[in-house]
Every structure is written in structure tokens, then in C-alpha cells.
Amino acid sequence: MSTFTYLITGASRSLGLGYTRALLAARPEARVVAAARNPSSAPDLQALAKEDANKDRVYLLQLDVEDKEQVAKAAKELEASGFLQNGLDALIHNAGVALNHQVKPSQLEPEHVLDNLNVNVFGVLNVNKAFLPLLGKGKGKQVFSLSSVCASLEQWGNNVMTPAYSVSKAALNMWMSKLAAELGPKGYTVIMFHPGYVQTDMNQSKGDITTEEAADLAVKNVFLAAKPELNGAFLRYSGEKMPW
Ligand SMILES: NC(=O)c1ccc[n+]([C@@H]2O[C@H](COP(=O)([O-])OP(=O)(O)OC[C@H]3O[C@@H](n4cnc5c(N)ncnc54)[C@H](OP(=O)(O)O)[C@@H]3O)[C@@H](O)[C@H]2O)c1
Secondary structure: OOOEEEEEEOOOOHHHHHHHHHHHHHOOOEEEEEEEOOHHHOHHHHHHHHOHHHOOOEEEEEOOOOOHHHHHHHHHHHHHHOOOOOOOOEEEEOOOOOOOOOOOHHHOOHHHHHHHHHHHOHHHHHHHHHHHHHHHHOOOOEEEEEOOHHHOHHHHOOOOOOHHHHHHHHHHHHHHHHHHHHHHHHOOEEEEEEOOOEOOHHHOOOOOEOHHHHHHHHHHHHHOOOOHHHOOOEEEOOOOEOOO
């Protein structure tokens, strides 16, 4: 069976760790580059990588998505490591922040939005640009981004909640759509998706579903369901289309 290699950002905890665990369990041929800002202080990720079933299937990569130079170095490190057999098959842009929730729309300062844009948009741009050449060498050619219901003008535009974060995720959706338009004709599948309202650290463990449930659903309905016809789609973790 030929391998299929994912790179997941923000794999230290919460959804990123959940996706790493669920993909390794669901796909025996899968290997994961688990990218984390500080892998040495991510004990759950380290323990997962050391499980017998995951031997030689996980590469821990130090990656702070905001640090453009470090991201470029990390791509070189990965290429030189010998872990990749035929490039990368899929990028999962998961690392994200939700900051300055409490500020009302009328009181937002540029800095409130920038705090969110730095990771949720510029971080994704950094990682995508640096790792696209490796994705070009793989056969999967898939790019996934963790978007949010908060990016949906139709579903979230008419309330006052999370304005700075919502602006960043809406901007991410526009960029992903443009990326899909550029890369789709070259055989790539670019998908953005809402992972559910999940009981992670981001939500102080409040939410409709656990991280494990959300990860299993995303694996089944988004990662394994990806196909070229879905290029440019904005999906829900159930696999249905999200309203823009
Ligand atoms: N949870 C939800 O209900 C929900 C809903 C919609 C969308 N989302 C999106 O899903 C994604 C994951 O959310 P989550 O709930 O798992 O968030 P979380 O519990 O806050 O975890 C965030 C993850 O992102 C990483 N991260 C933050 N800044 C980073 C940086 N500069 N470089 C590298 N990694 C960085 C964190 O790493 P450290 O451990 O180093 O801090 C951590 O692994 C986010 O993009 C979020 O916006 C979540």
C-alpha cells in the first residue's frame, strides 16, 4: 500500500492532536508530520508518536506558523529528513487563535483584528507558501483549512459575537477560495471546513461535541471524502455545504 502523508499544524493539543490520532487510526497507510510550536512541551503528542502502532509514522516538526523564517527552515528540515517518501499529500491548516472576543464590533481596534489575522490568515499563508513545493511532489494534492461557522456571513453576520475572530476566518475563506481557483486546474483539491462547536481549550471545554467525536467526523466526512469536485467548497464536519 502506498503511503499518504499529512502535515497538520497546531498538532500539540485539541483538534490538531485529535486529527493526528484519528487519521493514524483510520488509515494504516497514513503518516503524519505533526507540526507544533513547541513539540517538547506537548506530552500527549509525544506519547501518541511513541505508540507501537505509530512507529515510523509520525514526524514531530517544530513550527510556529507566525514566524515566516522559521516556517521556511522547517520545510527545508522536513525535506532533508528522509521522512517524506514522495512529498506531502495533504496540508491541514489547523493552528488558530480566537482572541479579543469581548470587544464589541463598534469598539474594535486594528490590533484586535490583527491578533487573529497573524495566526489565522498570515500563519496559513506562511505555511502554505513554504510547503506547497513538497505538496506538488505528492499525489494527494489536498489543502484543508479550519474555517468556522464564524466566517459565514449568512449564519454569523447578524450577531455581535466574536467580531475580530470572525473577520479573520472570513478573510481566510476568501483567500482559500482564490487558492482553489488557482490550484484546482492543476489537480489540487482545496477545502475549508467548520469543525463543529468542539469542547477544546479554545472554548474552555464547552461545545456540542468532544474533540474525539469531531476528529472522527472530520476524518470520515471531510478528509477521506475529499475529491477534486469539492475544490473550493466550504463544508461542515458532517460533509454538508456551509452557507457563505
Ligand atoms: N473548537 C471549536 O469549536 C472550533 C470551531 C470553529 C473553528 N475552529 C478552528 O479549529 C482550529 C483548532 O481549534 P482548537 O479548538 O483546537 O483550538 P485550541 O484548543 O485553542 O488549540 C489551538 C492550537 O493552535 C496552535 N497554535 C496557536 N498559535 C500557533 C502558532 N503561532 N503556531 C503554531 N501553532 C499555533 C496551538 O498550539 P500551542 O499548544 O503551542 O499553543 C494549539 O495546538 C482553529 O483554527 C480554530 O479557529 C475551532
